[in-house]
Amino acid sequence: MEEDLRRQPGAPSTPDAAARGPLPGFDVPRVEDWLRAHVPQLSPPLQWHRLEGGHSNLTYLLTDGSGQRAVIRRPPQGELLPKAHDMAREWALISALGATSVPVPQALGFCEDLSVTGAHFYVMGHVAGLPFYTAAEVDERLPLPLRPVLGESFIDVLADLHAVDPDAVGLSGLGKKDDYIGRQLKTWYRSWQASIGPAQLDDERAHALLRYLSTHVPEQGPARIVHGDYGLHNTLIGTDGRVAAVVDWEISTLGDPLADLAYALNQWAEPGDPPSVRGEPPTSRPGFPPRAALADRYAQRTGRDLSRLDFYVGFNRWKSACIVHGVYARYLEGKKSTAGVDLDALKASIFQSLALAEQAVERLERHA
The missing domain is CATH 3.30.200.20 (Phosphorylase Kinase; domain 1)
Known part of the structure; x- marks a missing residue:
């Protein structure tokens, strides 16, 4: 924005x-x-x-x-x-x-x-601040001492968002409140199925993960505002290293806040992560808090039980694979210009998201 x-x-x-x-x-x-x-x-x-x-x-x-x-x-x-x-x-x-x-x-x-x-x-x-898309931008604009500050501010803002009662601020009509994960699974599985032909690509893991996720959905607590795309690319960061504003609310709705948390954590790369197919993420640089520290801070601020967080991590990885699968299909159909687009990288990101979803499910099962 x-x-x-x-x-x-x-x-x-x-x-x-x-x-x-x-x-x-x-x-x-x-x-x-x-x-x-x-x-x-x-x-x-x-x-x-x-x-x-x-x-x-x-x-x-x-x-x-x-x-x-x-x-x-x-x-x-x-x-x-x-x-x-x-x-x-x-x-x-x-x-x-x-x-x-x-x-x-x-x-x-x-x-x-x-x-x-x-x-x-x-x-x-107008808000004075800058987003971060790449590691190079972090090198240029965010000194090492401010990186822990940014991590804490980033997760605190999300916790504050999830503390807002949508009814109390006039947002009760923003979306349906119940069965957020169930509805999302149906929507994105339809997208995967519809894109198989145009993409000339299917993967059994997408179907197996859908079966697992749909039969293991945690009970949803009170519906909260979910941003839907909360990451450093949709925040404006001030010179003090703190979030000055959250932007791009166009896909926000009501739903399960833990799905929003897991999405944000999935975007929060760590230095030891497998290389991203989309370039170096901003938090892959040293000095940022790890995902586990952010999750712990969120739990302390909100009091929410994160024992099944890996379900939401896996769900979001699977959903990401479905989204990119649909984009890839539109490129192959000629509905979007492929000028400057790395189709191989798009395809690789589908497989990587499915692999990361499987890993999350395996962790969940080990600790069940």
Whole structure:
């Protein structure tokens, strides 16, 4: 979301909208008219800088003549899948969480009038911070003494999110509350099956894991807000090494918080892990707390029983394999351009996720 903060070293130094004409996805004059009427924190005309990242959503940093900054965000142009790029969902979440201890950008304005620029969009406050995608970014921007600070802040923010009662903040309608894992298993297994033909790829482990997971689902406690993609790539980290804001809430829903925890831990690479097929993850560098320490800290802060955490680890690894399998299928079908895409690495990541899911299940069985 605040993707200038994600790719700031390469951010443009001149505005994309020096002229008052339309940008891709935004009719600048009409949007600025709307901002004058609905977002008093900004005084158009504005400078517009395109921000990279954010699942292809069109996101710009706005700066007015007095130096006030905000971020505007809308879905990509073209035909979208149902429920994809849900700006109303993101707006609801940052609006509701703004009054909690969970750090989010300030909610400034939401436009559902399609006549303004052809899509819903919202405006949020600018947050000073940077995400981390790669180990090289850690080497460049995060000194060794701040790495334990970041680890503790990262897991504390997730614990704070899972402490929020969705009913108390007006988010009871965000999604179904019961059987989160069961519904996810059905959804992603359908995806795997539908992608077998187009991907020209099947793996018996995907089916065996589904059978095991579906018959060993732990009892779910009270539903909580699950971010769905919580990792350093979706947080903005301040110069003090702490999480300044959590961003990209478009797939968030209600469900089992331990699934959210396991997803975050799966992204938290350690120096001794097998090499990632997607490059060196940020936490593969020395100085970060290990996954076990993060899990212990989460348990202490929340009081939740993590004795079956490996179930959720295995579930998320299996789910990741299904997701990438579907992406791989779309590439092979020609539905997505393969320019610059390493298809072999995508395929390898499917197999690696299935192997890691099996390892999690084996650990779970050994300690049963």
